[in-house]
Amino acid sequence: MKQSHIFTKTRKDISKNEESKNAQILLRAGFIHKEMAGVYSYLYLGKRVLDKIQQVIREELDAIGCQEIIMTALQSKTVWEPTNRWADDVVDNWFKTNLANGTELGLAFTHEEPMTRIMREYVSSYKDLPQLTYQFQTKFRNEARAKSGIMRGREFLMKDLYSFHTDKESHLVFYNQMKDVYMKIFTRLGLGEGTFLTMSSGEPFSQYSFEFQTLSEAGEDTILYDTQHKVAVNKDDYSETIFSDFGIDMKDLNLLEGKSIEIGDIYTLGTKYSEALGLTYADANGQNIPVFMGSYGIGVSRIMGTMVEFFAQGDKMTWPEEIAPFKVHLIALNTDKSEVMKSAEQLYQDLHTTGIEVLFDDRDERPGSKFSDADLIGIPHRVIVSNRSLEHGGAEYNGTILSLDQIQKELS
């Protein structure tokens, strides 16, 4: 893509009303547009980042046999009443509305109930289990107070996975596998270093659940973590014995305290939803038994914000290689010189045809503003073609001049 064709521009200033670092950088770089508090549009560059985060998650989930679907955000109250989660005094952040005929609707804040309801149509035997379904879906939560830029919005993109098993044992096998899969995902996303498997106080259905917490000053949570064992506990839930479930002796731990962002979580749901909604299967003896369930979330848009919090330094952002909107930022200086533009254009075409994603800054701007823009946009590989670089025989990459062919090889 040629930068001169992108409708967004970078900005020098941003409202002092928007304080969070992720919103500052993303707004200034033109990745997102704020519609209202907690509600953001994702523009060209931001959409590309979001897509790449999704793709990493998709690849890892598909690899273990999960099936991608997409459910509706429009929810009928009849699906939610059996679990008592339609009631406003139980769930206070519904966005509710009505059909023209008066039927009450809600915008989904999660999808356990409708997913369970769908499964009821298809699961009737132990032979139909296990099933693993997931989606990337917009969730709506009428937060009393949106904050922290895209980290806590009223509308956000989430990956939610649901697992359906015959019993607790088979569920736990998958559940434990998911701990590793999640860490693998976060590692690929470039957040592995700062992300900890974190024990959290249980849901009503189990003693503990696990969160995946990424260390950040912008976080809303506080964890006690151990870098060597790569485990943590939510500070609120800390107790003397909590680490025994990890098989770790407290004496071996060196606990540090830090603020963190919850980027994912995994829950054992048990039979709460299957019982309420009548999702049962016939076992080998023909007996009807409630399906044993789990749910597994990753905040996709929140991860995008977390990356900015994690990687941006001042006005300079650096996206992880796999997530960056483009792999290479090709910057042409001295755009009035035809040799420069000819070489840059040639390199752009060559990279493009070999399948390398490249953003080509072909704009007629001064070097300083091009570099500042590039810093803000945060593409990890930068190649500069200029009068000077051509005089030295090519383009600049990582501080050295290489021939265009060499650059092509380096980046392939």
Add this chain to the structure above:
RNA sequence: CGGGGAGUGGCGCAGUGGUAGCGCACCUGGUUUGGGACCAGGGGGUCGCAGGUUCAAGUCCUGUCUCCCCGACCA
């Protein structure tokens, strides 16, 4: 939901009762060109909305909507 702050060109801001301004961005011309250039000229705002006070309201009063920060909440 409690406390605090703020709504003025696309963006960031100034303007305490008397002809709406500045910076960025934008347009034209020129000079510049390896870290957000400079000169000259130019376009663009019924000051969140509604009502009121006044000869006169961006400015004062009342109501209302919205945004941000802190706290509570976050299944």
